[in-house]
Amino acid sequence: MYTEDIWTQCVRWLEGELPDKDINTWIRPLHPVASRERLLLLAPNRIVLDRVKADFLAPIRRAVKASAGDEAPEVELAVGAAEQARAPDPEPTAPRKMSAPVSTSSIDEVPAAFTANLNPQFTLENFIEGKSNAHARAAAQHVVETPGAAYNPLLIYGQSGLGKTHLMHSVGNAVMRRTGRARIAYLGAEQWMNHMVMAIRHGRADEFRSFFRSVDALLIDDIQFFANKERTQEEFFHTFNALIDNRKQIVLTCDRYPKDVDGIDERLKSRFTWGLSVAVEPPELETRVAILLAKAEQNKVRLPEDVAFFVAQRIRSNVRDLEGALATLSATARLRGEPLTVEFARSTLKDRLAAYERMVTMDNIKRTVSTYYNIRLTDLSSPRRTRSLARPRQIAMALSKELTQHSLPEIGEAFGKDHTTVLHACRKVAELRHEDLKIREDYENLLRQLGY
Amino acid sequence: MKGQQLPLSVQLRESASFDTFYVGPNELAVNALRELGSAVLIYGALASGRTHLLQAVARERRCPYLPLQDLREMGPDALEGLDQSAVLCLDDLDAVSDDRDWSMALLRLLDARRSANKVTVLSANAAPDRANIALPDLRTRLTLCAVFGLKPLDDNDRETLLRERARARGLEMPVEVSAWLMKHLPRDAGSLLSALDQLDRAALSAKRRLTVPFVQTVLAQTQL
Numbered sequence: 054m055y056t057e058d059i060w061t062q063c064v065r066w067l068e069g070e071l072p073d074k075d076i077n078t079w080i081r082p083l084h085p086v087a088s089r090e091r092l093l094l095l096a097p098n099r100i101v102l103d104r105v106k107a108d109f110l111a112p113i114r115r116a117v118k119a120s121a122g123d124e125a126p127e128v129e130l131a132v133g134a135a136e137q138a139r140a141p142d143p144e145p146t147a148p149r150k151m152s153a154p155v156s157t158s159s160i161d162e163v164p165a166a167f168t169a170n171l172n173p174q175f176t177l178e179n180f181i182e183g184k185s186n187a188h189a190r191a192a193a194q195h196v197v198e199t200p201g202a203a204y205n206p207l208l209i210y211g212q213s214g215l216g217k218t219h220l221m222h223s224v225g226n227a228v229m230r231r232t233g234r235a236r237i238a239y240l241g242a243e244q245w246m247n248h249m250v251m252a253i254r255h256g257r258a259d260e261f262r263s264f265f266r267s268v269d270a271l272l273i274d275d276i277q278f279f280a281n282k283e284r285t286q287e288e289f290f291h292t293f294n295a296l297i298d299n300r301k302q303i304v305l306t307c308d309r310y311p312k313d314v315d316g317i318d319e320r321l322k323s324r325f326t327w328g329l330s331v332a333v334e335p336p337e338l339e340t341r342v343a344i345l346l347a348k349a350e351q352n353k354v355r356l357p358e359d360v361a362f363f364v365a366q367r368i369r370s371n372v373r374d375l376e377g378a379l380a381t382l383s384a385t386a387r388l389r390g391e392p393l394t395v396e397f398a399r400s401t402l403k404d405r406l407a408a409y410e411r412m413v414t415m416d417n418i419k420r421t422v423s424t425y426y427n428i429r430l431t432d433l434s435s436p437r438r439t440r441s442l443a444r445p446r447q448i449a450m451a452l453s454k455e456l457t458q459h460s461l462p463e464i465g466e467a468f469g470k471d472h473t474t475v476l477h478a479c480r481k482v483a484e485l486r487h488e489d490l491k492i493r494e495d496y497e498n499l500l501r502q503l504g505y
Numbered sequence: 506m507k508g509q510q511l512p513l514s515v516q517l518r519e520s521a522s523f524d525t526f527y528v529g530p531n532e533l534a535v536n537a538l539r540e541l542g543s544a545v546l547i548y549g550a551l552a553s554g555r556t557h558l559l560q561a562v563a564r565e566r567r568c569p570y571l572p573l574q575d576l577r578e579m580g581p582d583a584l585e586g587l588d589q590s591a592v593l594c595l596d597d598l599d600a601v602s603d604d605r606d607w608s609m610a611l612l613r614l615l616d617a618r619r620s621a622n623k624v625t626v627l628s629a630n631a632a633p634d635r636a637n638i639a640l641p642d643l644r645t646r647l648t649l650c651a652v653f654g655l656k657p658l659d660d661n662d663r664e665t666l667l668r669e670r671a672r673a674r675g676l677e678m679p680v681e682v683s684a685w686l687m688k689h690l691p692r693d694a695g696s697l698l699s700a701l702d703q704l705d706r707a708a709l710s711a712k713r714r715l716t717v718p719f720v721q722t723v724l725a726q727t728q729l
Contacts (some may be wrong), residue, residue: 066566073520075592077570079561082587097569097586100579134586172620214645218616243609275642278609308642377633377648380543384651388536404632404654501641 059092060085062493063113070112079105080113084133092117092126102132135469171229171239175222181347183340186216189331193220196302197227200270204329206293206303210310211333212501214371217306220333221272224304235269236333242278246285262288270302276325277308280316290321297327313494341365341375348376354383356393358453363395367406378402412454413503415467421502424447425495434469444492447478452499454479521560521671525673527658527666527694534653538562538626541592544619546627546647548636549655552695555628558655559594562626568592573607574600581610589626597627598647599636608640615646625650640677658694660687667697671715674705682715700724 060083068076083094094113096102105113110128118125170296177197182190189209196207207224209217225237229483240248245265252261271292279286296303310332311317311325336344342358342365349356356379364382368374385401386393399406411474423430426445433446446468453464455476461472485492528535531554537545538558549555557571563570574597576583580723581601587593601607618625629636632654633647658666664683671678690696707723708715 059593073560073564074570074572077560078575081563081567082569082590097589098582098584100576100583100585132586134589170617170620174620213642214648241609241613244613283579330669342692371648373645376649377650377652380651381653382538384537384542384545387531387542388540405634405652 057085059121060094060119063116065200066116066119067112070116071109075109079109087126090126093128093129093131095131097132097134099132102130106130158280171225171237172222173226175219176226177220177223179347179351180216180223181336181340181344183336183343185334185336185340186220189216189220189333192329193224193333194478196224196304197231200224200228200302201300205297205300206305206325206328208305208307208311208325208328208330209333210307212308212335212371214373215333215335216372217333218274221274221304221306224302225270225272228302232269236267237270237272238253238268239264239274240274241274242276245273245289246279246282249285249288262292265292265297268296268301270304271296272304274306275308276305276311276317277314279321280314283318286318286321290318290324293321293324296322303328309494313490335369335371338365341369344372345375345379348379349383352379352383354379354386354393356383360395360398363398364402369404374405377414378405381405415453415457415459415464418449418452418456418503419467421499422452425499427500434467436469447482448492448496448499450475450478451482451496452503456503521557522564523561525670526554526557526561527669528679529658529662529666530656534558534655537651537653539565541566541624542651544625544627544650546598546629546633546652546653548629548632548652548683550630550657553655553657554694555655556596559592559626559628560598562592563594566592567698568594570594571596573597573682577601577604577607578692581607584610584614588614588621591602592626593618593623594626594628596628598627599631602629602636602638602643605639608638608643611684612640612643612646615643621647632666660692663692663694663697666694667701670701671696671705676701676705676708676715679713681717682720685717685720694726 062078064080065082071080082097083105086093086095094105096105110130114128117128177190177194178188180186189211192204192207193209196204209220212216222239225239229235229237249258249261252258263497279289293303305325307314307325310330311322314322342361345361345365346356346358347360360382364378365375368378382393382398382401386397387393389396419430419433422445423433425442428442428445432442433449435442450464450468450470453459453467454461457464459467461475465472465475482492482496486496487493523535523539525542526535534547535558538547538561547555547558559570569587570582571587571594573595577600595611598611598721602611605692617624627647627650629647631637632652633644633650636644636647638644638647664687667683667686668678668680686697686700690700704715704723705719707713708719711719713719
C-alpha cells in the first residue's frame with residue numbers, strides 16, 4: 054500500500070475517534086513520508102509536533118495498526134516541509150533530515166527559501182502604469198537594464214497596497230530572466246531579522262553573512278520593521294555595504310520616506326537614500342479603472358467598463374481593495390448566475406462601499422482633524438485666527454473639498470466662514486503640501502485615517 | 506435509591522460539515538466556500554456559524570484548520586510551515602490581529618500562499634475595514650479576499666434549524682417544544698444547539714420523549 058493511502062486510511066479511522074476540531078487542527082497538517090518499515094509524519098512546525106507527540110501519537114499508532122495490520126510501519130514524527138518530501142521524481146524520497154527524528158528549521162533553509170520565492174506573476178509588463186506610479190516604474194525598468202549601477206539601492210516607498218512589492222518582484226524576475234541563473238534573495242525585513250537571530254543563536258552567523266553577501270540581488274520588503282532593532286540594523290549595514298561595494302543590486306521598500314522612520318540609525322537612513330528613492334502614490338481614477346479591467350481580464354472575468362468605473366470611483370484607497378472588490382463581485386456573479394451590472398455591483402458591494410461613504414461627511418472630517426491636532430471640535434468653527442487653530446481649520450476645509458461633494462459655500466458655512474476663505478484655504482494647503490514636509494505628512498495621515 | 510441510568514456514548518456525533526450547516530440566508534457565503542475560487546473571508550457575529558463553516562471546509566478539502574484563538578498563546582510560530590497546503594483555514598482572525606507579531610506572521614503567510622496560488626479561508630468578527638488590525642498592511646491583504654458577511658438567522662430560521670438538528674439525531678421535537686425553547690432560551694444558534702445536546706442526553710437517559718414539561722425539568726436542573 055502506498056504511503057498516502059495508508060495515511061488517508063489512518064485519518065479516516067481517526068475521524069471516528071477524535072473530535073473534528075482535533076483532526077482538522079492537529080492531524081490534517083501532518084504530511085506522510087514512508088519507507089518500508091516506517092511512516093514518517095512531517096509536522097509544519099514545532100508547535101504541531103509537540104502537541105501531536107503529547108496527545109495524538111497513541112491514537113495514530115492505533116490507527117496505523119488498524120489500517121496496515123501486522124505490517125504496520127513504525128510511526129515517527131519530525132518537523133519538515135511537505136513539498137520537499139513530494140519531490141518530482143517518483144522514487145520514495147527522503148525528507149530533509151532523515152537522521153534526526155526531530156529537527157528544527159535551520160539556517161540551511163535560507164538559500165532555498167529566499168532565492169526561490171519571487172512571485173512570477175509580478176512583472177513589469179503587467180504593472181499598470183499611471184501618473185501615480187510612472188516614476189517608480191521607470192526607475193524599476195532602469196534598474197532591470199543596468200542592475201547594480203547608478204540606482205543602487207532602489208528604494209520604493211508609499212502606503213500599503215499601491216504596488217511596491219509588485220515592482221520589487223518585477224525587478225527580481227526581470228534580472229533573473231536576463232542573467233539566467235542569478236541568485237536573488239527576496240524577504241521581508243523582519244524575516245531577515247529572524248534568520249539573523251536564529252543564525253547567531255546556532256553559532257552560524259558567518260554562514261548567514263556569507264550567504265547574504267554573495268547574492269546577486271537583495272530585495273528587502275518593509276524596511277520600516279528594522280526600526281529600533283539596533284543589532285539587526287548593524288548587521289544589515291554591513292551586508293548593505295558589502296553588496297554595494299560589489300555592485301550588486303539592492304531594492305528596498307518602505308511604507309514612508311525612510312528619513313521619517315523613527316528608530317533607524319542615521320547612517321543607515323542616509324544609505325537607504327543613496328541611490329534612487331521613488332514614491333508610489335495612490336492611483337488616480339483612470340489608473341484604478343485600468344487596474345480593474347486588467348485584473349478582470351487576468352482572472353477571465355467579464356467586467357463591463359461602466360461597472361469598473363463605478364467601482365473605481367468609489368474605492369480609492371489602494372489596489373488590493375480594488376482587487377478584493379473584484380473578487381467579491383465575480384464570485385457573487387458566478388454563484389448567482391447574474392450578469393455584472395452597475396446595479397449588481399452597488400448591491401453586492403454595499404458593505405464595502407459603505408465603509409468609504411460613511412467616512413466622508415464633513416462632521417467626520419472635523420472630528421478626525423480636531424482629534425489629530427488635539428484641539429476642540431468647536432475651535433474649528435470659531436472665529437479665532439491663531440496659527441495653531443487656523444492651520445487645522447484650513448486643512449479640514451481642504452479635506453472637505455477633496456473628499457465630499459459639498460459646495461464651497463456649504464463648506465464655508467460648516468466652518469463659520471465664507472466660500473472665499475475656503476478657496477484660500479485649499480490653495481494654501483496645496484501649496485504647503487509641496488513645501489512643508491510636516492504638513493504633507495499630516496495631510497496624508499488624515500487622508501489615511503479617513504479611509505483613503 | 507437507584508441512580509439515573511448514565512447514557513452510553515452512542516449519540517451520533519454532530520460533525521461540522523456542509524451538510525449539517527443550516528444555510529438559511531447565507532447561501533452565497535456557503536457556495537463561495539464550497540467553490541473556493543479564490544481566498545475567501547467570512548465575517549459575522551458570535552455564533553453566526555463561522556467556525557462550523559471553516560471546519561466544514563477543512564473536512565471537505567482535508568486541509569489544516571487553525572483556531573487562532575486557541576493558538577494565540579503559543580505565538581505566531583504556530584503559522585510556520587503552513588504555506589504549502591493547498592487550502593488552509595484560519596479561524597478567529599480577530600483573536601490575534603491586534604498583535605503586531607501575529608499580524609506580521611499572518612501577512613507573510615498570506616503573501617507566500619498567494620504567490621504560490623494556494624487558497625486561504627479566513628474568518629473574523631468584522632469586515633476587514635472595520636476589524637482591529639495592528640498592521641495596515643495586513644488589512645490590505647485581507648481586503649483582497651472575496652468577503653462575505655454571514656447574516657444572522659431570524660427566529661423562523663432558528664426554530665427550523667433546531668428541529669432539523671433534532672431530527673438528524675433521531676429525536677422528534679414537537680412544535681410546542683421548539684416554540685417553548687425559542688421563547689425561553691437565548692436565541693443564538695449556539696445556545697439552542699447546546700440545549701439540544703443536553704435534551705438529547707437527558708431524553709436518552711430517562712427514555713422519555715420531548716415534551717414541554719420534560720424539557721422544563723431538564724433545563725431547570727442545569728440552570729440551578
